[in-house]
Amino acid sequence: MAKLEGQKANREFEKANWVKNQQVGEKLTANTFKVKVDGFENAQFLVRAFQYPAMGTADVEDFGQGGLGTTQSGPTENVQEFTIQFVETIQGESLLALKQIILGDTQPNVEFWAESKSLGGKVPNSGCRALATKWRTDAADFSTEDPVALVKPAVTIKAGWIEHEGVDY
Numbered sequence: 001m002a003k004l005e006g007q008k009a010n011r012e013f014e015k016a017n018w019v020k021n022q023q024v025g026e027k028l029t030a031n032t033f034k035v036k037v038d039g040f041e042n043a044q045f046l047v048r049a050f051q052y053p054a055m056g057t058a059d060v061e062d063f064g065q066g067g068l069g070t071t072q073s074g075p076t077e078n079v080q081e082f083t084i085q086f087v088e089t090i091q092g093e094s095l096l097a098l099k100q101i102i103l104g105d106t107q108p109n110v111e112f113w114a115e116s117k118s119l120g121g122k123v124p125n126s127g128c129r130a131l132a133t134k135w136r137t138d139a140a141d142f143s144t145e146d147p148v149a150l151v152k153p154a155v156t157i158k159a160g161w162i163e164h165e166g167v168d169y
Contacts, residue, residue, distance in 0.1 A: 026116070028126070033047075034115060035111070036110070046088075046093060048086065048087045051083045053082045053162045054077070056077045057075060079160060081159075085153070085154045086098070098135070098153060102135050109130065109131050110130040111129045112128050112130075129162070134159075136157075
């Protein structure tokens with residue numbers, strides 16, 4: 001059996017890393033969360049996917065003598081785009097809400113937070129609030145070839161401001 005030169009097993013090293021990983025505690029799963037959309041009270045039960053908005057500041061670049069560059073933090077990148085996906089019911093609740101939001105030119109606030117079964121609810125520091133959001137749907141698929149597929153309208157949301165701090169539900 002071939003072996004790379006210098007390669008050796010180190011089970012103690014691997015176990016120490018495994019133990020440290022266990023000591024960190026329970027990890028947050030991506031399938032337990034709530035989303036609140038102003039004016040659409042059932043959203044938290046009809047949202048199937050949510051993309052947590054990006055956080056960042058603009059890069060301010062400067063180039064000095066010899067072309068050497070430096071970067072510093074600029075203003076907060078307050079306008080963010082993220083996606084959200086709903087599931088439709090036979091009552092048409094999601095499509096109705098999307099029509100009211102988009103065609104009615106409303107710009108609802110959207111709140112997100114992660115939840116944990118072990119904590120019995122909200123996960124600290126997981127919340128964010130998107131203010132003055134503008135919505136746009138992608139095409140929703142219907143097909144006779146897939147009798148078990150659900151209708152899941154996908155939405156791209158552009159937010160005028162994202163609050164990350166002080167949003168600890």
